[in-house]
Amino acid sequence: AVAIATGLQLHVSEWGASSGPPIVFLHGGAHDSSRWSEVCRRLPQRYRCIVPDQRGHGASERAADGDYSCEAQTEDLAALLDALAIDRCALVGHSMGGLNALRFAGLRPARTSALVLVDVSTDTRETGLAAIERSRGRAAPPDPGAPPPPFDLRLLDFVPTYGGDAEERRALLTTSEAPLLVLRGAKSKILSLEVAQNAAKLGGGRVVEIPNAGHNVASHNPEAVADALDEFFAPIL
Numbered sequence: 150a151v152a153i154a155t156g157l158q159l160h161v162s163e164w165g166a167s168s169g170p171p172i173v174f175l176h177g178g179a180h181d182s183s184r185w186s187e188v189c190r191r192l193p194q195r196y197r198c199i200v201p202d203q204r205g206h207g208a209s210e211r212a213a214d215g216d217y218s219c220e221a222q223t224e225d226l227a228a229l230l231d232a233l234a235i236d237r238c239a240l241v242g243h244s245m246g247g248l249n250a251l252r253f254a255g256l257r258p259a260r261t262s263a264l265v266l267v268d269v270s271t272d273t274r275e276t277g278l279a280a281i282e283r284s285r286g287r288a289a290p291p292d293p294g295a296p297p298p299p300f301d302l303r304l305l306d307f308v309p310t311y312g313g314d315a316e317e318r319r320a321l322l323t324t325s326e327a328p329l330l331v332l333r334g335a336k337s338k339i340l341s342l343e344v345a346q347n348a349a350k351l352g353g354g355r356v357v358e359i360p361n362a363g364h365n366v367a368s369h370n371p372e373a374v375a376d377a378l379d380e381f382f383a384p385i386l
Contacts, residue, residue, distance in 0.1 A: 150208070153228035153229050153232050155221070156213075157209065158209065159210070159229060160201065161202075162182050163197065164190065165196045166194055166196065166197055167197060169194075170197065170382075171237075172199065173240050173250075174242075175246025175250055176202075178311075181208070181299060187367070191372055199235075205217055205301035205303070211301045217307045218307055219311055226253050227257065236260065239263035239382065239386060240253060242265070242266060243367060244339070247269035251264070251321050254325035255320070256321070256324075259326075263329075263386065264329050264354075265331075265381065266330075266331045266332070267367065268334050268365075270340055272318075319348075319351060322352045328381075328385055329352035329353060331356045332356075332374065332377060333356060334359050334364055335359060337364050338364065357381075
């Protein structure tokens with residue numbers, strides 16, 4: 150576990166070379182760092198892959214005040230980089246983690262060497278919002294005596310407005326100076342190809358669609374994700 154200045158202990162996994170160019174992978178809401186394991190295993194060993202359980206997820210501490218806002222999680226990321234003595238890194242973020250990465254890149258462009266948004270962008274499809282609402286409805290508090298869920302259920306209170314509105318997200322993408330890649334699951338119900346392409350254009354980047362994958366891209370097709378990431382990172386890191 151790594152103690153960070155925001156007062157939490159975060160569980161962090163690492164892959165690859167400790168002296169390599171750092172890439173921080175951020176998982177989605179209600180997930181944990183294990184979602185990135187198969188991707189990190191497939192990347193060349195020259196990268197330093199840093200994969201935290203974000204606050205309230207997996208083996209990391211829960212927030213005492215229940216704050217799971219994008220703002221709080223972005224401050225955690227800055228504090229984690231400080232604790233690891235990393236001035237600048239590439240960011241790969243899925244869903245909630247992608248919005249954290251976008252906010253960090255927009256507010257701290259000097260610390261972001263590259264940005265990869267994984268099945269998340271400036272807008273969310275109505276079908277995606279409906280699916281999120283259904284998930285919230287299913288995530289009722291467990292029965293007394295049942296094993297605790299693998300994430301703090303208070304996170305769900307922040308889901309509907311997480312990461313701000315489309316206008317705010319576009320502003321962050323505009324102020325980010327990092328090379329941009331948008332990865333989209335070809336079968337995603339969350340991110341449309343049109344929205345992904347619009348975001349890539351705004352950020353001066355490009356879109357890669359991952360075949361045979363829905364929203365949980367890294368789990369559905371880790372080999373294709375690793376290939377796309379290496380192709381993107383190899384010339385710039």
